[in-house]
Amino acid sequence: MQQQKLATIEDVAALAGVSIATVSRAINEPTKVAEATRRKVTEAVARTGYTTNAMARSLRMRRSNMILILAPDVGDPNFSNILVGLETEASKRGYGVLIGNTQNDPSRETDYLRFISSNQADGLILFTGHLPFGYGQDGNEARLPPMVAVNEPVPNADVPFVGVDNFAGARIATEHLISQGHKRIAFIGRAPGREVNRLREEGYRTALTGAGLTVDPRLIIDGDGTTESGRAAAELMFVRDALPTAFFCVNDATALGVLISLSARHYDLPRQFSIMGFDDISFSSFVSPSLTTMKQPRTRIGEAAMDLLLGMLAGETPKESQILLRAELIVRNSVGRVG
Template identity: 35%
Template sequence: MAGVSTATVSAALNGSSPVSLALQERVRAAVDTVGYRPDGIARSLRRGETRMLGLLLADITNPFTTAVVHAMEAAAHARGYSLMLCNSDEDTGRERTNLDLLRTHRADGVMLMPVGFGRDYGQAVRRALDRPAVLVDRTIPGLPLDAVTVDGATGTRLAVAHMIAHGHHRIAVLAGPAGVSASDERLAGYRQALADAGLAADPELVRDGGFRQGPAYAATLDLLRAARPPTALFACNNLMAIGMMRAVADMGLDCPGDLSVACFDDFDWAEAFRPRLTTVAQPTDAIGTQAVELLLDRLGGDPPTTARRLILQPRLVVRDSCAAPRR
C-alpha cells in the first residue's frame, strides 16, 4: 500500500536507518489505513528477547509488595522493558506453576519473592529457573542468585528497643513462617533487642501469624486473653498488623493506654489508624529499582561472575501507638 519495500517500512517505523520525510509519511499513512500493529511474538523470536521481565510475588495483597512493584514497573519502563506479574499467594505449588508460565512466555529474566525454604526447595527453584533471576525481599540459602533485601533484624530491634524504652518488659511478637529468611531475621532482631536490655525471651510471647491477617488476628486474641497478657505487641509485617489491630479493637482495649503496638512495614494506612502506628519503614523505591538494575546487569553483555546481595537499611517511624504500660 505504501509502495515501498518491507525494509523501508521497518526503517520508517523503527528508525533503524535514514528514511526521507516523504517516505515516512507514506508508510505511516498506510499503517493508519490498514491498522497495522507490530507482532510482539514474532519480534521476540527474531531478536531472541522479549523485552519482558517476569515478576513472581509472594503475596500481591501486601501493601509493601505493591509499593515495590510500582517502583519496579517505573524502573523497567525507563529501560524499555515491560513486567509480567504473577502471584504465588505464599504457596510453593503456585510458585512452581508460575515459574513454568514465565518460562513458557519467554520472560528475559525473573524477579522472585520466594515463598519456601530449605535445601530441597532451593534445588527445586534452581531447576525451575533457566534464565537470569534476582531474589527480592527474601533469600534462599545455598542458592547463588543476586538478591535485594532489607536488614530485618536491625529494623525489628529498633522497634522493640523503642517499646522497651517506654518501660515494656512483656513484649509479644507476631512472627512470619519459620524458615523464611525475612521472618527469621525479624524474629532474631526481636530477641536481640530483649537480650540487649537484659530481658529473658518468653516462648509464650512468640506466635506465628503466617504473614497473614487471619492467623494474626487469632494469635492476638489468644495472647490478650492469657493469664499474663503482654503489655506491647510487635507484628512482623503490615498484614499481620491489620489483624492485630482488629483484635485489639474487638477486645475493647485502649491503645496505647492498655497496649502498645508497632509493626514492620510502613504503609499509607498506618497514618489512618487511631492511634497512628509506629512502624519500621522499608525503602520500597530502592528495593524495586535495585532489583531491576541487578537483573538488567545480568542480561547485559558482560554480566557479573558472582552473586551479589544488596542489604538496604530500614528506618523507625515513631508515631502515637507506643506509651508507658499501665501495669
C-alpha cells in the first residue's frame, strides 16, 4: 500500500486561502494574526493533518505550547469557571492546557512534574497554594518553568498571584451585615494555615473594629470550608451559648452547613439569624433562603492569570506580584435587619 504523503505548509496555505507566511505566523505567533484568519488556518491544519508536523517543530524548539494546571480538586465549584477563563485566553494565544488533578496527593503532584521535565508543558498554573511537591529535589528548580498562583496564594514564594481580593471582599461582606444592624457577627472558617481563610478573617476583623465593635473570640470558629464544618460550627455556637445575630462564613459551602443546622432547629431565617457567604457558587441562589454572598469574577481571574503567565513565557517581567480583582456583593434573602 502506498504511503500517504505528509501534509506540507503549502497544503495548509492553499486550503486556508492565505500565504505561507500567514500560516507560519498563525502557528508560531498567533496573537499577530486576526482571529478569523487564525481560525481558517487552524481548520486547515486539522483537515490536512499538518498538526503532526507543527508538533514536531515545537519539540525541536523545546516548546510545547501547553500549560500545566495543578489543582487539588477539579470538583471545586470555583474551578470550572476559572478554567473557562484560562482556556479561553490560552486558545487565543495558540496554547492548550493540561489538567493535573492532584487530590492533595504529593506523589500525584510529583508525577505531574514529568510534563515539565519532558518539555510537554511550558508553564504552570497553581491552584494548590504551595510550590509543587518535589520542588528543590534532584535539581527540579532548574526545570520548573514560570508559574502563576490562582485562587490560593503561595506564601513565602516568588510566585505571582491572581485572584479575588479576599481581604476587601470580607470587609465589604461584614460591613453589609453591620449596615443591617448586626453587632454580634460570627466568623465561621478560621484556618491560620490557609491564606484565603486568614485574609477573609482579617477583613472581618477590620470591618468590626472600624465600626467600633468588639471582636469576640467566642464568635470565631475553625472550619475547613466544607458544608459539614459549617453545620458543626453552628451547633457549637449553641453549646457555647454565645449566639450571634449573623454568621459570616468563609465560603458558600460553609454557609450552607450553617443554614442546614439552623433550619433543622426550625429557626425563621433571616428574621432570627442572618447568613452571609463568599464565592457565589451555583447553588447559592437556589437554597432557601437564597444566599447573600460575595461573587468572585472567576472567568476574569482565569483570563488574567493566563495572560500574565504567557507574558512571562514571552520574557516579560510581571509589573506587580499580585493581581487582585474585586468581589461583588450579591444581595439575596439570607440577610435581614436586626429587630
